[in-house]
Amino acid sequence: MIPPTLEEVVSNILNQSFHHQGIGATATSRNTLLKVILESAEVPEPESTTAFIFDEISRLKTTSLKKVKILAKQKSTFDVSWCREFEVESQVEPAIRTEPEVETENHSSKRISAEEFQQALEECTRTAKNAYQKTFNYYKEIATILQNLKLDLDKSASYLLKQKDANNFNFAKVLRNIVDEIESHANEGLQELKKYLEVKSQHLADFTVVLFGRTKAGKSTIREALTCGDGSTIGKGSQRTTRDIREYKWKGLRLIDTPGIEAYQGEEDKQKAVEIVHESDIVIFLTSDDSVQPGEFDAMAWLQEIKKYFFVILNIKYDIDKPKRLERFIKNPEKIFESQRLDEHKRHIRTYIRHSLGIEEVAIICIHAYAAFLSNQPQYSDVAKNLWELSRIEEIYSLIASEIYTRGKQRRWNTFFDAIIYFLDLIIKMLEGHQKSLESQAYFMREKRAEIEYIFQESVKNGKIKIQRVCKDSFSKIKQWIPSFVDEYLGKDIAQSEYQKRMDKEKQKIETVMENLFEEIVQELVASLNEFQRQYQYDMGTIKLESTDFGNYQQWQVGKILKWVGVGLGAASAVAFGIGAFAAANFWNPVGWIAGVTSIVVGIFSWFFGDQEKKAWQKAKQEAKESLWKSLDQSEQETCKTYQKLLDTNIAVRAKTEVLEQVDIYIKGLLIIVADLKKAISQLEKIKKQMKQESDSTEPRDRVPNPSNFKVNSSFIADELL
Template identity: 25%
Template sequence: MEEKNLQFALSECKELAEKGYKAASEQEIKLRDALSVAQNELQKTIEECRKNTKNRAQSTNFLEEQLEEVRDSLKKISIGLHSDLENLRNNLGKFSVTLFGRTMAGKSTLMEILTEGDGDSIGKGAQRTTRDIRRYNWNGLEIMDVPGIGAFEGEKDERIAFEAAKNADLIIFLMTDDAPQFVEAECFSKIMDLGKPIICVMNVKASIEGKGIKLALRDVNKQFNLERLDDIRKQFLLFAEQYGQSWTHIPFIYVHLKSAFLALKTDEQEARRCYYDISRIGILKNQIEKQIEQKGKFYRIKNFVDAISNPTALLMENLLEQGQLNWTQRKTILDKKHYLNRWRNNFLDDGEARIKSLIIKIKNDLARESDLFIEEHFNDKNADNEWLKILKSRNIGKQCQEVISDLDAISKEKIEEISREVENELKFKSAFWKDKSLRMSRVVDSKKYWKWAFLTAEGVLTIAGLVTAFLGLSIAAPIGIATVVVGGLGILGGYLFKSREEKEKKARQDLKTKLTNYINQFCDDIEDKMQVSLKEIIKNIDGFMDGLTVDIVVLERLAEIQKNLAAKLRDCILEQNKFILLEAFQFIDVEGLDYPVQTVLRIPGNISLLLMTQETIIPQKLIKEIQELMEEKIETIYDSDCMDVLISRIIGVEKEKVAIDYSQQVVLAYISQEHLCTKIKTRLRLAQQYSKLIIVRE
């Protein structure tokens, strides 16, 4: 291809880039508004949570922190989307090609070849030669050389590389003819997830240093055994399956970069031509120019659209899964609260019965003791002291303390038991969803979430304080009352003028009446004080349940906010999907309205699934053209009003293998375990994108 053709194609790319920016910008504004609404709803929930200062639990404090983190995360996402879009806008006039690959794969060598450099940037065998992004121009293209992947302690380098890849219109992925490595495949799959067009370059390693031209040609050509190189390519493509992707459409170019570099540094014209020819670098240059001339305009539109669609799709999936997890955790807490409430009522009845039983026992014991006491002390000036001795000997305060302390211990143990059960069940639910959902990212951390120490510490201190105060009364009160009784005996002096027998009879009767009244009043007072202590224990249990209620409400609102936001994001995604398909129809000079597509489901760089009206057929030739343009698989299915039928069609299984549960806040669709494999992982994401359902294993 002549250079002027490339320059003409690049001039057209800018016009299409402006169109892509406009479309993406409109969607970004809608997303920003949706995210803002969610942030405001979260802020209201936070403020309501803060108002609840009574019975505030440590778990509620943590939930409040989680709400703040979610709110702040949504704000960062909104800022990030806008920033990414503006970065692309600032480069409207540039067509960006990013060199990506494993450390020492030859990225810097390729840069030197394209720019005809002096070789200073080429690595000398050490890892991590390129530590930052380097930009340079070649034939009007902006080429970015980014840090290599897979180096020891190269995590930061990889983050820099992937951030740069987000802005690229075309990725050149370099690998070597060594055995394919997992780290290469993993990074390749991540680039595919970005939806970027890719040219894969395999740099053949053949040593030619210090060799004559004929020997060098022989050794290089020997390494260019196509059967061997194709086998390495096939081995690499096998990695795609475990990521639910297909890489078969990716063009592979085999080159020997060392020869291409030597061609630049050799003065002798014939040697230069030989090195250039055996390097096959011309094939790579032609492939880059060809793709840009044929598809560059579409790449520019697609780059802007995918800059919004990709993160939006991932956010929607995470929101649905987090919302379902929060709703599941909310139900777990609610079930435990209902159980605890039933237990609390039974506990209250049992506590009142135990107190009543103790009071009856104390009253009967004191009544029996009073008969003997009357005979021995009806005319005793020290009767009050003697009665106090009897009360102390009966250890009434200790008996009351034991009952109240036991009830307090039982309530404490139950709260701790519920706390442990809730924590364990939340852990189980989290593990359950990790196992069954497509991907797990949860908001509530169960390990950190359930710390009920505030109940078992502060609550016990409160009850202990009441018991102590009560014990003081239970010992002191009889003294005061007994003194009144004995003081009352002083009125017997008026009867000394009567007969001794009558006076003794009267004294016994009066003392019996006063003791009986005293015992009744004393036991009533004790019962009242014990009931107060019991109410404090119940109050502590109720406070615990109030704390659960706050957390239930918070989780419910959070799940609802996530569900509503996911629905809005989904609408934006489908609108973007439809837009890019219509652009593809227009690009290949086909009127898209001739083929009534109801909905477009899309995983950028992987697959677009077209939901068609019944009896509508798109010619296979047209599908192939769109597939080659978009560089992702294009498939069609017929739409349906029956959700389980449609989901089964999207996933590619029989209708009977899909069951939908509408009973929960986030609707679930179950698929049989035997039909789950990595090949349909992408299909599951498409089904979720359309239905807003959580697809889980049955």
């Protein structure tokens, strides 16, 4: 029989794999280049398809290939939809094993004895106690830094609130709120860290294994099987509250069953998941052979983010409740554990983990959890041994035992250090969120300060024009009755007193008009400041949205950060409120300004009744009229200048200065708080760096008889540290 060519082998493999997707594959080769043409009704997704083909070709261990080129096109067309290339290393080892070896009765590898396992657990306990003490010391350093931050913030706020008129301006309350919120959030983060350490201190002797995965994948069934339960909790996949997190003892281990991934419906539930998973030393990630959901890959990514070691259990959901199906399972288990079908699931999982998470290898164990559970039930006692062995559930314990024996101390050490670093990172990001928010507000307000100055300048400019117009109008009305007054009173003794009466009335009219005018100017200024305030609030809202960068946050940190920093953003941006109200209520009293200069009008006319003017009066009415008009022109100019000077003094100088002084103090206050935050963040970052160095600066130690069976992903801890 002629052996198949490389092209035929590749074509057959890909056609079998892609058949259910409606994709046809044709492979051709020339020299060291293999070309794969994919044809389908709909164009396949390029990245995952390329990754799959890469894995399949890598498994062939061919020495004749150097490059593979993939072309995808739709049926009945000649246009290529996409093209990908990759290099193939000669005599390459399989990038991903189809099945990791584990230490069970079904394998030839050396089993770990009960004595060895117990000794490993005792060593893990000593490691946990040491790690707890070290991380608790770090906790005390963190607490000291946050306490010093509180003292610095209180000191800064106290200094700022002692500034002139601080309590009369809204910024005083805002600054106090900002400080209180930062202190509250820092304390909340510290309390979560303390709570975690307190929980861990109660389980120093417990190596903790957490069952984690989606609802209805079989977590409860596995737990019931491992703990010889009666099945009362099987099928309750909708559990989601704290009391539904179940804890058990199993072969010297602490086993925790968590709600399904879908049950975490809000931030509170997610935080519960975070807390439970952080308690674990090993995570058993459970999925099933019916399908792997996108949410499960997201959960794997999160476990990778928090550096939590996990292996995958692929639970086979074949129904064996009916006697005939049970008999078929016992007689022909290979059909249930069909390698081709299960290998497809495992390749799908490993391809994602490799290309998306950067994990070269992950252990995947296929079991039948329900068969293991039935083996513990009295009515199945006659086939109990067969069911237990055929379920392959013992491989879970064997893999855990081997991991504990090999890297158990490292796992326990990392449980403490990685979790503390996670919580510390959360605190740092919370403080950074406040820092960036306050910085953006300070710099934004500094830019807006020029707009406030412009508002005052425009108010004064327009006010002076209005003063000039009102003065002109008021004196024009006086000039209108001058001729008739001269005609009537020229040469009469009562001219002086009558003129004085009329000037008193005109003075009151001018004063009233000016009071109204200044009130109008102030109201327009207040309206402009209020409009600025509204626009400022809108712009600040935009800045808050644009300045929030979630790129550096871990998947389930975002909600916590928003909860903490979001409140601070709201309070801090409220500084613009009250600028107009402050202007209207505190010290801008136009009536008071005018009351201080009412003698101007009287003084303007008092010179008229001197000797020279009496002669002019007696000499000729016309000369008297012209003289009065001329003096009124001069009085009009002096009156206008006087009122314009009042406007300069009270708005252009005094009011603007007092408002801008408050704005400057507020900007200064924000930047002082920012400096306090930066100082604390720098100190916390230093501690985080020290913790990472202490966690990573270790010597490898491997006790596995066959180290190639297990993935070594993290560093080991030197014996003297453990």
